[in-house]
Amino acid sequence: MKSSIDPVQNLAELITCPSITPAEEGALTVLEAMLTPLGFSVERPTFREDDTPDVENLYARRSGNGPHLMFAGHTDVVPVGDEAAWTYPPFSASIHNDEMYGRGAVDMKGGIACFVAAVGRHLEKRGGLNGSISFVITGDEEGPSINGTRKLLEWAKAKGESWDAAVVGEPTNPEKLGDMMKIGRRGSLSGTIVVSGVQGHVAYPHLADNPIRGLVTLVESLLYPAFDTGTKDFQATNLEITTIDVGNPAVNVIPAKATATFNIRFNDTWTDETLMAEIHNRLDKASGRRKLRPNKKAPVNYELTWRDRVSHVFLTHDEKLIGTLTSAVEATTGKRPQLSTSGGTSDARFIKDYCPVVEFGLVGKTMHMVDERVAIADLETLTQIYERFIADFFA
Numbered sequence: 001m002k003s004s005i006d007p008v009q010n011l012a013e014l015i016t017c018p019s020i021t022p023a024e025e026g027a028l029t030v031l032e033a034m035l036t037p038l039g040f041s042v043e044r045p046t047f048r049e050d051d052t053p054d055v056e057n058l059y060a061r062r063s064g065n066g067p068h069l070m071f072a073g074h075t076d077v078v079p080v081g082d083e084a085a086w087t088y089p090p091f092s093a094s095i096h097n098d099e100m101y102g103r104g105a106v107d108m109k110g111g112i113a114c115f116v117a118a119v120g121r122h123l124e125k126r127g128g129l130n131g132s133i134s135f136v137i138t139g140d141e142e143g144p145s146i147n148g149t150r151k152l153l154e155w156a157k158a159k160g161e162s163w164d165a166a167v168v169g170e171p172t173n174p175e176k177l178g179d180m181m182k183i184g185r186r187g188s189l190s191g192t193i194v195v196s197g198v199q200g201h202v203a204y205p206h207l208a209d210n211p212i213r214g215l216v217t218l219v220e221s222l223l224y225p226a227f228d229t230g231t232k233d234f235q236a237t238n239l240e241i242t243t244i245d246v247g248n249p250a251v252n253v254i255p256a257k258a259t260a261t262f263n264i265r266f267n268d269t270w271t272d273e274t275l276m277a278e279i280h281n282r283l284d285k286a287s288g289r290r291k292l293r294p295n296k297k298a299p300v301n302y303e304l305t306w307r308d309r310v311s312h313v314f315l316t317h318d319e320k321l322i323g324t325l326t327s328a329v330e331a332t333t334g335k336r337p338q339l340s341t342s343g344g345t346s347d348a349r350f351i352k353d354y355c356p357v358v359e360f361g362l363v364g365k366t367m368h369m370v371d372e373r374v375a376i377a378d379l380e381t382l383t384q385i386y387e388r389f390i391a392d393f394f395a
Helices: 007-015 027-038 109-126 149-158 211-223 272-287 319-333 376-393
Strands: 041-043 058-062 068-074 099-101 132-138 165-168 180-182 187-196 238-245 257-266 301-306 338-340 357-359 373-375
Touching: 007 027, 007 099, 007 109, 007 376, 027 041, 027 058, 027 109, 027 132, 058 149, 068 109, 099 376, 109 132, 109 376, 132 149, 165 319, 165 376, 180 319, 180 357, 187 211, 187 272, 211 238, 211 257, 211 272, 211 301, 257 272, 272 301, 319 357, 319 376, 373 376
Parallel strands: 068 132, 068 165, 165 357, 180 338
Antiparallel strands: 041 058, 058 132, 099 373, 187 257, 187 301, 238 257
């Protein structure tokens, strides 16, 4: 048990596994070796789906009489980029100036290392739990997120598992530990617009129909006016055009087709259904505008395709979960964390369908960057926060 109570050692062992998504590369084996001596039963199901990589996941549980707390996270990491640009090898877990370098240091092997250490310390001091703790750990958070947490939760529920609350150990703090806790997330919706025109010679535009003109008109309608000004708990809904593609190498040819892809992060003003309807309405109205197509009477010929997976907006209201973790953060750091719904999506979007969920972890300033690193002092502080939270949650 003693080896698992040191978050620095835990993290070093995890970082040295080069588990670039979706490869396991020993990371789950290392985690299993930490949890088994702590009395956890461990299962490692692999999930599959056509046209996606197989993903191995981990579910570990230590059972007791009382509420069931889930800790969720991922051992997969993003690619390292230019390895030569790193000060230290990205999977060496090198320590310099009281910081540990390595891919996954903060996103999010560090959070896992600290929670394991916190559980180990709690058990060492108290001998047991007044309830159950489970680890829901995937290798598919940084990838397509198809064969990971979503399927792992379905698998566990089918086995009879249920949970009272969950903490996701993602790096939530912008600058310092104690800055921010995530209690919800905006929704995410993506789509592709394809505008068909008539190919022709640029010197004879009356014989052609430039789809780029139509596409620009449609895109403008999605960017202005704003969808809303935000709500009490969420930032304003925001749509970004992420690609515009024509595929035309010739400067004297009007192309036949133009494509734009967009992503929209939306707040609780909308559901995915009402937002889809609003976007369709904007495009339909814009298709008849002739500002950029003055000699064209027909509306813009477009098709809109939605991406399959929609992330729904959610907000956690559980006072015990939020209050207990907030108090643990404040008691340890002296700071009361901001309750936020900012940022992108996480696996909390799947967990919220099973139990209340919040996110709190390390400082995320270097996540996904070259020289990703974490302060050694932060690992100890986060472990203390988690340990206090565990004790208070089961009190």
